[in-house]
Amino acid sequence: MGPYASLLLAEMGADVCKVEAPEGDTTRNVGPGRNAGMAAIFLHLNRNKRSIVLNLKTQSGLNALKQMIRSADVLLYSLRPQAMERLGLSYEQVCALNPRIVYCGAFGFSQRGPYAARPAYDNLIQAGVGIPASQARKTGGEPSYVATAIADRQVGMATSLAVLGALFHRAQTGRGQAVSVPMFETFAHFVLGDHLYSHTFVPPLGDWGYARMTAPGRRPFPTLDGHISVEVYADRHWQRLFCAVGKPEMSNDPRYVSVHTRAQHMDELYDFLSTTFTTRTTAEWDKLLTEADIPVIPVHTPESVLSDPHMQAVGFFGEEMHPSEGKIRTIGSPFEWGDSPPASRFPAPRLGQHTIELMREYGLSESEIETAVGHGGALAEQQTASSET
Template identity: 70%
Template structure:
């Protein structure tokens, strides 16, 4: 097998980050993802360093294990081809706004008429029952709307800032893949598909507010918003003699072992630091102590000492040094793969493992339209029909691959 979802067919009408991350997770688990692209291609094809136009670094990581077909949905023949593919699909995943899908004649009602078993999943900005329903949305907008930059500002004491990764797109993409799997399970019980909506705003609010609703959990509020420990300015890696370490001194036993490990067993007996409530009143002093202490030795020495004392600690990596991390090397998380057109690439591993249906890296990220003819054939088109569709420009196929320099 090529993963636990082998045999599942997904028509993927998404682009950018969020939708492709959702379909990546499903593709890595073995689903057959048919990536339907417009003639100009996915918007991420030119994001990041590249050897050839349209094959940028971000696209390569978001779109492995998928095959690309170009259908021009603004062309009647391209739209007709997609509609003809629907009966053989298990899932139609899209990130267009529902109004755009309806204008294409691809509303849930229309698609259900063609295939009542299909899971019709839309991942877009806002729930359709509210005043923001028609608005476009991007990662930064949703971070701001949910208040994440303000929690960052409370922590840093500076202006509001966005988190330095596409956290909304990635997290909502993960929620989308979960929602699709839940709908497929329901179909296995009932025999019917359904429409599933995964709005970014509400989904990310669900993610963030479990921490930061805090005092406003109660009516009326019995405290401020924001999980205090998460937003404390002192919550940061500790500088060492040659870098930084992350250390989680959390329980009473952690503190007692730490005091002993650094030669300050006397502090364990100090009533100011005896339990969590006492420490909370003196955390400023403890943070000062930790910062001074960790600055005295190299990171590797601290990690060894703290690990021996069973205190959670790890050296801080950069994205570059993570590639050489001892654990990542041992589990083979980062590998290398020869791409047919892009040459030797570094791959990001599949983190989960299955005892009976292991997932594999089956396809490198595709060139635009690389599999158009192959996929049309698998979805029931004859060779003459494929030729006619290409001639009309309702579909397009990739030019012959260039070899990487």
């Protein structure tokens, strides 16, 4: 969530200095890669950032970071607050160095509750707010996690929003502040707006769970050659669909004339749709339903979305030559700006690639740089030396 939050900020033009331990960010080795420390997940999370290696367990490494903090706008961390305190980087200590700083922590749980010191990962947070239970209700099977790091990514997005809000507050007041973005509470806010449902009322008016979202029939429909996602929701969508498939009389069936009556007969409607969509190919249904202005999209794999005609038209995916990794595929920025469009300034950095460059920018002396780099480990020295040449 920390790297995703800073990625979004970097996409909007922030100068992100990624502070790494001598062994590097753990995501450097998640997924396939051509070279150690430059795996797929890392490449997508860390473009437009510069990497500095600092061993914060040494005084020289800690001093270097504190020097950077003096002129930074934001300190964003995704460690437990207890770890920051042990490093001597609590908000009070950082604020003493730079009262205007936005000090933002993204971590597992609010520090006001009994889970404060617990570690947290995406799966734990999904489980803690009811995602696996909701999935089980939908499938009729065992609880399961969503097949992407949805909690990490969503909390990362919320973190970037919190940073921007705090920067706006500082622009209005001149004051920095500490901001906390706990995963458990942030993801609960995201999920329970749907699934608290009848428990919104005291006493509850029924069961938890947005019934439409957890309905077993709410799934992509099989076609002759694949699957398709169709959102037949409003009255007009159903009327057009019934006509498009040669069943116009169903538009006048009392069971299907409104959202309220359809809700009582959704199982039979899902059965009807499942049977109907198997009669044509995905491409045929996509064309027919698009012409009828019924919301529809083919079901892609992460591979097939690369050739989606809309994604190709907007240039969402690209290719670039990475200085050390060769040709790689890039994922486009989701933002579109009229006056200040995001730019790809530099690719994901090698470990410690910008260490010396950043230390000089932040005003460290040559002797301080030499001491800090020496305590950063052989890998940091190797990487920074290559970046200097």
